[in-house]
Amino acid sequence: MECSFALTGKDYVLVAADTTSARSIIKMKVDEDKIKTLSPHLLMAYSGEPGDTVQFAEYIERNIRLYHIRNLYPLRPQSAASWIRRALAESLRSRQSYTVNLLVGGFDTADKTPHLYWIDYLGTMATVPFAAHGYGSYFASSLLDRYHNPDGTLEEGLDALRRAIDETAKRLVVSPGKYTVKVVDKDGVRVIDL
Amino acid sequence: MEAISHAGTVLGVLATDGVVLAAEKKVTGKLLDLSASKEGGYGGSGEKIFLLNSNVIGGVAGLTADANSLVNYARSAAQEHLLNYNEDIPVELLAQRLCDLKQGYTQYGGLRPFGVSLLYAGYDPHYQFQLYHSDPSGNYSGWKATCIGANNGTAQSLLKQEYKDDITVEDAIGLVMRTMSKTMDSTTLGSEKLEFATLTLDPVTKEPKAKIYRPSEVDVLLKKFDLAKKDEDAEMKTA
Numbered sequence: 001m002e003c004s005f006a007l008t009g010k011d012y013v014l015v016a017a018d019t020t021s022a023r024s025i026i027k028m029k030v031d032e033d034k035i036k037t038l039s040p041h042l043l044m045a046y047s048g049e050p051g052d053t054v055q056f057a058e059y060i061e062r063n064i065r066l067y068h069i070r071n072l073y074p075l076r077p078q079s080a081a082s083w084i085r086r087a088l089a090e091s092l093r094s095r096q097s098y099t100v101n102l103l104v105g106g107f108d109t110a111d112k113t114p115h116l117y118w119i120d121y122l123g124t125m126a127t128v129p130f131a132a133h134g135y136g137s138y139f140a141s142s143l144l145d146r147y148h149n150p151d152g153t154l155e156e157g158l159d160a161l162r163r164a165i166d167e168t169a170k171r172l173v174v175s176p177g178k179y180t181v182k183v184v185d186k187d188g189v190r191v192i193d194l
Numbered sequence: 195m196e197a198i199s200h201a202g203t204v205l206g207v208l209a210t211d212g213v214v215l216a217a218e219k220k221v222t223g224k225l226l227d228l229s230a231s232k233e234g235g236y237g238g239s240g241e242k243i244f245l246l247n248s249n250v251i252g253g254v255a256g257l258t259a260d261a262n263s264l265v266n267y268a269r270s271a272a273q274e275h276l277l278n279y280n281e282d283i284p285v286e287l288l289a290q291r292l293c294d295l296k297q298g299y300t301q302y303g304g305l306r307p308f309g310v311s312l313l314y315a316g317y318d319p320h321y322q323f324q325l326y327h328s329d330p331s332g333n334y335s336g337w338k339a340t341c342i343g344a345n346n347g348t349a350q351s352l353l354k355q356e357y358k359d360d361i362t363v364e365d366a367i368g369l370v371m372r373t374m375s376k377t378m379d380s381t382t383l384g385s386e387k388l389e390f391a392t393l394t395l396d397p398v399t400k401e402p403k404a405k406i407y408r409p410s411e412v413d414v415l416l417k418k419f420d421l422a423k424k425d426e427d428a429e430m431k432t433a
Contacts, residue, residue, distance in 0.1 A: 071287060073320050075279065082280035110319040 001174045002047040003136030005164050006103040006116055007148055008129050009157040012185035013105035013114045016161055017045040018176030035182050037189050038064040039074035042106035043182055047133050048121060049099035056098040060084055077106030081117040089123030101133040107184050135172055140164035162194060197256050197309045202242060203343040203377050204253035206313040207370050208325040212363035212394035213315035215253045216370045217242035218378050222386050243389045247272035249282040249402040250316035251391045255343035257309040264310055268292055285316030289326040289334045297332030311342040315393050317402035345377040352376060363394055371419045383421045385409035
């Protein structure tokens with residue numbers, strides 16, 4: 001089942017999402033990238049109803065890109081997250097709403113700080129030091145509460161993330177096999193091999 | 195355009211640590227009731243300088259009724275941005291929003307354009323302190339120091355001579371005061387003829403702090419720069 005994790009460190013945000021694309025009990029694909037790069041310093045991991053997820057993520061991606069083209073600078077993480085939350089909240093109150101859960105992580109180049117936002121399909125948003133969606137969150141929340149260091153180095157952050165992923169693999173009956181991991185910092189977005 | 199060149203002068207100077215705005219009021223007189231402009235939560239005395247958002251002050255020159263309508267639009271646009279993005283609107287974006295509206299009236303027949311030029315003094319985290327000017331056609335541009343309204347040519351050349359790139363807010367206030375006193379038609383300055391505002395960063399919160407001076411504060415400032423109206427009665431007595 002779908003799992004996504006994210007955590008902040010001293011000057012970076014780590015975002016991880018599993019790579020399975022499933023329909024009912026069948027795995028259709030095992031190399032799906034469910035983390036979109038919205039702008040040079042902004043990442044969004046998405047999970048939820050298949051179909052809704054990609055449709056909504058692309059809508060967000062293109063609108064954030066449009067703002068970047070129009071204004072020459074991209075939205076700051078805090079503003080982008082607020083706008084995304086609003087898009088979900090408005091969708092929820094329409095006839096057909098998007099059932100999508102998000103982790104938005106970004107690095108604010110204006111004040112050089114990392115930011116992470118936990119957003120669910122009801123339009124709830126919380127600013128958090130670490131976050132998870134899916135069944136993995138039952139293991140990750142307590143593990144990261146114990147092992148997460150908000151001022152940690154990238155290596156420390158990766159260790160904490162490995163713990164969360166390994167525990168999920170060990171204990172969850174329907175655990176996903178593979179994850180994509182991305183980090184965003186002052187230099188932009190990079191893919192990391194765990 | 196004609197109305198703007200007769201309107202009261204509005205002057206803006208960009209400093210390293212803030213922006214300064216000053217304006218000459220035209221509607222004055224002994225019988226004009228100015229009591230309202232002395233009180234109130236200060237968004238301005240309501241003729242030339244307005245608080246458009248917590249991070250932007252606007253100065254207007256031209257048809258007052260048109261200006262009021264544009265100020266109202268600017269305030270709505272700023273609040274709409276706050277609602278959508280949970281941040282203060284970037285200064286250039288606010289200028290663009292007003293210019294889009296102004297441009298629209300130059301394109302279609304049957305409607306009269308807004309006869310208003312504006313100065314926007316603002317702050318945002320992208321470009322820090324900024325000063326913009328927009329005209330009735332919907333053109334806008336960024337400035338280090340500029341002037342609109344009557345005698346704007348004289349003021350502009352004075353500013354060009356005296357402006358320095360590393361000017362501080364304190365010095366900018368002096369520059370604005372001196373330039374204003376030279377460009378205004380009247381020989382003596384007083385709070386009934388002058389509006390004044392600054393935008394700086396709060397030293398504690400690092401948030402933009404807009405200050406539109408009350409008439410009493412303008413008088414204190416004028417006295418400081420020795421430009422205040424001399425008390426005629428006092429002069430008579432000493433003579």
